[in-house]
Amino acid sequence: MAIDEFSVFVDLCEKLASTRSKNAKVEVIAKYLSQLDDRALQAAVLFLSGSVFPKGSGMSLNIGYSLIMQSLSDVTRLRPEEIQKIYLQHGDLGALAEFAVARKEQSPLVQQSLLLPELHEQLKKFASISGQGSADTRRRILTGLLINCTPLEAKYLVKIASGEMRIGVVEGLVEVALSAAFGRDIKQLRQALLLLGDVAEVTLLAKKDRLSEAKMRPLVSLSFMLADVMFSAEEIATYYGKPLICESKYDGIRAQLHKRGQQVKIFSRKLDDITAAFPEIAVTAQVIQADAILDGELMAYRNGKPLHFQELQKRLRRKEVTEGMKSAVPVIYVPYDVLYLDRPVIDLPLSERKQLLSALGFKDPVVDFGYSIVSSAEQIASAFDKSREAGHEGLLVKEPESLYHPGKRGRHWAKLKRELDTIDAVIVAAEYGHGKRAGTLSDYTFAVLDGDQLRTIGKAYSGLTDKEIEEMTRRLLSIVAEDHGYRLAVRPEIVLEVAFDSIQKSDRHDSGFALRFPRIKYVRQDKTLRDIDTIDKVRKIFENQAHVRPG
DSSP: OOTTBHHHHHHHHHHHHTOOOHHHHHHHHHHHHTTOOHHHHHHHHHHHTTOSSOTTSOOOOOOOHHHHHHHHHHHHTOOHHHHHHHHHHHOOHHHHHHHHHTTOSOOOSSOOOOBHHHHHHHHHHHHHOOSTTHHHHHHHHHHHHHHTSOHHHHHHHHHHHHTOOOSSOOHHHHHHHHHHHHTOOHHHHHHHHHHHOOHHHHHHHHHTTOGGGOOOOTTSOOOOOEEEEOOOHHHHHHHHOSOEEEEEEOSSEEEEEEEETTEEEEEETTOOBOGGGOHHHHHHHTTOSSOEEEEEEEEEEETTEEOOHHHHHTTTTOSOOOHHHHHHSOEEEEEEEEEEESSBOTTSOHHHHHHHHHTSOOOTTBOOOOOEEEOSHHHHHHHHHHHHHTTOOEEEEEOTTOOOOTTOEEEEEEEEESSSOEEEEEEEEEEEOOGGGTTSEEEEEEEEEETTEEEEEEEEOOSOOHHHHHHHHHHHHTTEEEEOSSEEEEOSOOEEEEEOSEEEEOSSSTTSEEEESOEEEEEOTTOOGGGSOBHHHHHHHHHHGGGOOOO
8 A cells, every 4th residue: 555545544533533632643643744745745634734825825625515525425326404404413414424435326437546646636627617618617526525435535535625623733732743753953943934934835845954044025924923912002012111103903804915026915814815805906016116025904995994894804715706796895005014024024123124115105005004103101192092083993912023923922012902801703503593593503602722622602693683593504604513403513614703791711612612792703715723812811801801901
């Protein structure tokens, strides 16, 4: 049996799923990866990382629940409703695929071993199909793959395609295994990942001992630097005790703008290519007289005022934006940092990067709002009030000498909001409502991360309109993991930004905490499970909630 056969990868996944020790997982993965050729190696690390394509590649399978059900129906000759019933018994798409393919009524004319590189190529072909008849073509490809799979291979094919690997291998373990497989320094490897964002490319660099060649370059997304949370103007002034760069915290989505030659790309915080949703920004950015990478915020904006965040959501995930949509939801891009200007500049102090930024000369809808310098608690509180009056979310303060650290969170930067704070959490269960909400899923239990585990922190049923609840119901029904009648456990995919009045200790939730009077502020389509908050943030807010006033 060749090491690059999909069946070998599947056996590895089964072993990892039954192994609790992280060290043992690393040892098994490292041994496996060290034996693969380049093409199989790239496919394997992507699959193990829970991906099919590199971040920022612009490629996505967009494989829906219904397509998987239809293909399994084709393979087994069972009706879709029978497949649905079996799914509710198993509660997992991978387990369903294994069960169904074990009873398949079709077999390939010639049984061939499925190889990792070939599978990856088939999935790339699947992702590239669009236009008339694309649904039938995609269905035939998936059905063909399932027919050629053993039951166990079908289980992991569906897990990979649906983004539901769940074998106890987080991205960090893959990084450690790569370091062990090729004897490379883990810090250098992780730095390369932050700069390139593509685990497949970094894997080949590690294998060939060329990690030092990892350099940021325009049109290749990289991880964002993040701000810590502080709870009052007084706390900020006391902690830093020096002048700080101060700017508004905008109520939009974080975005990198990349320009190389006349080509422009815009990447979200998830490192997705969202250029097509904001074509006017991309066209305007072409006037920048340099190859550049900017960090900033996309906002819905009209007549000098930011619009509600949910207006911006209407532009996200669109492959084409009409003139009507541009007029209905006008947007601006506010650059507040520059990471590359014909060369990397992240090792320059922020004060110097700000000078480079201001010299670029932007025009609408790319707008440089500038910044101010604050020192005292009074100045910080005043700047906070002015930011709120202008319709923004709060305030950001940054050390003038701070370098840009991709993917790192720390107190070089700090954010201050009016609310106690908000928590980004993922829905893990939903319940049917009562009265006028009967028949819709309107009560959502949500969770935060505790290591690689999810811990529930509360339940919310306010903040969404009736129309939004109907849309949420459709989305939740498509990701059901277990059906308990009135209550559904769902796959953790939908991220909410939840506001609240305070946090209290509680034994109702396995996090040990509960949000008091939680309300849904936004459905964060721009965020994934990797972006939600941690139990450490919840604990920090709990400990500091007596000091939440900005002034």
